[in-house]
Amino acid sequence: MQMAMLHGPGDLRLDNVQRPVAGPADIVVKLRASGICGTDLHFRHMGPRFAAPMPLGHEWAGEVIEAGPEVKSYQVGDRVAYNSNNSPADMGRGGEFGGFSEYVALREVDGHIQSLCRVPDGVSLDHAALVEPLSVAMHAVNRADPRPGETVTIFGVGPIGLGIVTALRLRGVEDIIAFDLSALRRERAVALGARAAFDPRENPPAEILKQVRGAAPIWGTDFPRTDIYFEVSGAPGLLGQIVDFAYKRSRIITVAMQRHPVAVNATRIMSAEISIIGAQGYPTEFPEVMDRLARGEIDPEAMITHRLPFTDFLNAFEVADNADGAAKVVLTFD
Numbered sequence: 473m474q475m476a477m478l479h480g481p482g483d484l485r486l487d488n489v490q491r492p493v494a495g496p497a498d499i500v501v502k503l504r505a506s507g508i509c510g511t512d513l514h515f516r517h518m519g520p521r522f523a524a525p526m527p528l529g530h531e532w533a534g535e536v537i538e539a540g541p542e543v544k545s546y547q548v549g550d551r552v553a554y555n556s557n558n559s560p561a562d563m564g565r566g567g568e569f570g571g572f573s574e575y576v577a578l579r580e581v582d583g584h585i586q587s588l589c590r591v592p593d594g595v596s597l598d599h600a601a602l603v604e605p606l607s608v609a610m611h612a613v614n615r616a617d618p619r620p621g622e623t624v625t626i627f628g629v630g631p632i633g634l635g636i637v638t639a640l641r642l643r644g645v646e647d648i649i650a651f652d653l654s655a656l657r658r659e660r661a662v663a664l665g666a667r668a669a670f671d672p673r674e675n676p677p678a679e680i681l682k683q684v685r686g687a688a689p690i691w692g693t694d695f696p697r698t699d700i701y702f703e704v705s706g707a708p709g710l711l712g713q714i715v716d717f718a719y720k721r722s723r724i725i726t727v728a729m730q731r732h733p734v735a736v737n738a739t740r741i742m743s744a745e746i747s748i749i750g751a752q753g754y755p756t757e758f759p760e761v762m763d764r765l766a767r768g769e770i771d772p773e774a775m776i777t778h779r780l781p782f783t784d785f786l787n788a789f790e791v792a793d794n795a796d797g798a799a800k801v802v803l804t805f806d
Contacts, residue, residue, distance in 0.1 A: 473490075475573035480520070484528065492569070492575055494540045498543070498580065499543055500537055500576070502534050504533060504597040504805050505534075507602055507604065508531075508792040509531050513793050515528060527567070527569050529572035531602065532554050533552065533601040535551055535552070543581060545581060545585040551597060552589065553591055553601060553604070555589050555604075557754050561584070561587055563576065594766060600762070603758060604754075609632050609636045610639040616751075618699070623647040623649075624702070625650075625700070626661070626666070626702045627650075629660065631800040633702070634799060637650065637665055638665070640665075648665065648666045657669075678717040695720075695744075704728050705728055711730070711734045718746050722746055779804055785803060788803055
């Protein structure tokens with residue numbers, strides 16, 4: 473079978489490897505869909521975490537096709553999605569397997585049944601593969617803990633940012649403004665429920681927020697009114713800029729990976745009582761997102777811009793790395 477392997481910075485290949493076989497306590501899953509994550513794109517640029525080559529991919533869903541005689545938690549025919557944040561298998565981040573492959577094995581699966589979540593009837597496997605990024609988004613919103621009537625600004629509406637729009641609307645938040653360089657992603661944000669979306673190159677965020685939401689003074693200087701900011705872009709220097717114009721007691725949720733140290737005005741954080749809150753992964757949200765998907769409360773289709781066959785994997789990575797032309801890219805398997 474073929475599996476995507478990262479051999480070094482920028483050196484991503486589809487390697488021919490032996491198809492896994494289930495041991496007595498293992499299962500083998502035939503993958504049906506995998507999402508390309510921003511973390512995968514970062515890894516391609518940075519190289520493997522540990523030893524090379526490293527299998528890549530952690531957003532996937534598929535069907536159990538083999539189960540060892542000792543396995544009690546899953547059986548052949550089960551449709552499952554991988555709960556990466558709660559799995560010791562560490563798929564796609566240094567583990568034995570990655571989700572950009574035709575088959576994966578989960579060893580001694582009864583000891584970590586939380587590694588998988590059953591996919592309910594009526595949920596497609598390509599949508600189930602997106603429970604992972606949607607869970608990241610829901611956790612970020614849970615960390616922000618928005619209250620009714622609060623205003624939110626999102627910087628970066630790629631797949632995670634679009635998921636944040638969705639999760640905010642589920643919490644009843646209506647006043648959402650997004651900034652992104654990509655016209656396509658701005659359009660998707662509005663389709664999912666953002667009030668408006670702007671290109672920050674043409675519309676300076678602080679000025680736009682003053683125009684849209686008004687301003688209020690702090691020690692004689694006007695600042696735009698916004699309660700919550702999500703920094704999902706990872707743009708150099710942006711976090712410091714948000715601190716500079718954030719209103720009193722606003723909350724800044726940092727979700728994006730920052731490739732370099734970030735300088736912020738700590739005196740401004742103190743004097744304006746700004747909270748900076750990190751959000752990483754999804755310790756508890758995965759099952760809830762799957763349930764909401766099954767109930768029709770979440771429609772991930774608006775996030776998907778491309779479905780490409782696994783045989784076109786290397787091209788799919790180039791498509792996903794072009795923010796102007798793509799949001800979520802899903803790989804499908806025969």
